[in-house]
Structure formats: structure tokens, C-alpha cells
Amino acid sequence: MSEAARSPALETRGLCKSFGALQVANSIDFRLERGARHALIGPNGAGKTSFVNLVTGALAPSAGQVLIDGTEVTDLPQSERVKRGLARTFQVTALFRRLTALENVTLGIAEREGVADDLFWPSGRHKRVIEEAYAVLESLDLADDALRPVNMLAYGRQRLVEIAVSLALAPKVLLLDGGGGAVGRERHDHRGDRAAAAGDRTADHRARYGSGISRGAADHRHGAGRRAGRR
Ligand SMILES: Nc1ncnc2c1ncn2[C@@H]1O[C@H](COP(=O)(O)OP(=O)(O)O)[C@@H](O)[C@H]1O
Numbered sequence: 001m002s003e004a005a006r007s008p009a010l011e012t013r014g015l016c017k018s019f020g021a022l023q024v025a026n027s028i029d030f031r032l033e034r035g036a037r038h039a040l041i042g043p044n045g046a047g048k049t050s051f052v053n054l055v056t057g058a059l060a061p062s063a064g065q066v067l068i069d070g071t072e073v074t075d076l077p078q079s080e081r082v083k084r085g086l087a088r089t090f091q092v093t094a095l096f097r098r099l100t101a102l103e104n105v106t107l108g109i110a111e112r113e114g115v116a117d118d119l120f121w122p123s124g125r126h127k128r129v130i131e132e133a134y135a136v137l138e139s140l141d142l143a144d145d146a147l148r149p150v151n152m153l154a155y156g157r158q159r160l161v162e163i164a165v166s167l168a169l170a171p172k173v174l175l176l177d178g179g180g181g182a183v184g185r186e187r188h189d190h191r192g193d194r195a196a197a198a199g200d201r202t203a204d205h206r207a208r209y210g211s212g213i214s215r216g217a218a219d220h221r222h223g224a225g226r227r228a229g230r231r
């Protein structure tokens, strides 16, 4: 078995972060195994978002290491970590609001495949990419909204489109940070499950690479945490 196959999808070792006198991360040792789901729960201000930012590289730690698939990435920029399979939900503001949900997800897949800047795609690729994008939307119960511009959707639906775009990147690790309150209770209760189901579908695509998708969710709502934390 290769080193990468034995390593957790995501790991932190002795991760520390202080903002002046305020210590938001105190030597965090964390392991996220392949295919596992974890929920990080705590009151507002507990440091959940800070932890996500340390993992993605939006924040530099005061001490400690971050490893993706057993490889240290502590000094790598966010974009390099995304290339190594670490994704977080896109902010609603990062969606193309006048484009449809389907177009947004299609662009996510084009980005993943490195063809987003190409004006002309080989024939056949469009169909395959659009079908995959539609399947991701369907798995999040967004099929009815596929052809609607994002700015016409309710906020909670927009949040689900964010998750769809993130899943379109076929990440190894997907981090969902808060914002669940806006998705609506029924949707919220199932959000982790939906992301998981959609992730499992994407994982099927990736089975030949021998990697599953792992998910971490940070949410201050304990109910959501329990759901999302279920394996
Ligand atoms: N860039 C920053 N500079 C100074 N303090 C910050 C910064 N980011 C977060 N904090 C503080 O760190 C603490 C943890 O915040 P955060 O990680 O956002 O918590 P949570 O996501 O659990 O609500 C809070 O007290 C917050 O005010």
C-alpha cells in the first residue's frame, strides 16, 4: 500500500493560531479519514471558521502542520491546496448570479478539467460535462432549478448551488462552513446527507483513482452538527 493510501485525507498536527492575546486554535491534532464525515460544533466565536481557514490556507498558523493525503501543505497557497483536492463551499457571492445553476456547475467542471479558458471544446465534451453537471444538481434536489438564473433562486437554494459547484470540482475533502441557517430547516437537516449522497456519486467517478471524498462541516447549530456528523 502506498504512503498516500494509508494517510488520512486531511490531518492537522499541533495546529495553533492566535490573534493577539486571543488563542483560537490550541495545538489541534485532527484526522479526517477517507470517506468519513465530521462535524465541528461550538458556539459563535469558538474558532470553527478559523480552523477551516487554517486548513484551506486562508490563514497562516502560528505553529503546526496541515497535511492533505499525507503531504504537508502548510506553506502552500490556497490554490495549490484546491489542486490537491481540498474544496470549501463557494460563497454565494462567488457564483455567476446571472447564469443558471446548470451553467455555474458546468463551469465548475470545466475548471476541474482545466478547459474553462478554452473557447472551443472537442465535440462530445459539452454533452458529457452538461450531463454530469445536471446529475450533481439532481443529487442535491436542484433539478427543477437547473435552468433558472442563480439570482432568481431563494437564498437557501443558492447555498445548495454553492455546494453543487464545490462538488463539481470532485474534491477529496469538502469543507462546509456554517451558513446552514439560511438553507431552511427541512433542507438544512438533510444538507449533510445530500452533500454526502452527491459526494458518493462523485466518489463513484473517482473510484478508479482509489480515493473517496471526505467531508467536514462546521456549523454552530448542534442539530445540524449531529446530522452532518453521522457516518
Ligand atoms: N482575522 C481576525 N482577527 C482577529 N480576530 C479574529 C479574526 N478572525 C476571527 N477572530 C476572532 O476569533 C474568534 C473565533 O472566530 P471564528 O473562527 O469566526 O469562530 P466561529 O466560526 O466558531 O464562530 C472570534 O473571537 C473572532 O472574533
Ligand SMILES: [Mg+2]
Pocket: 048, 049, 050, 178
Ligand atoms: Mg464561523
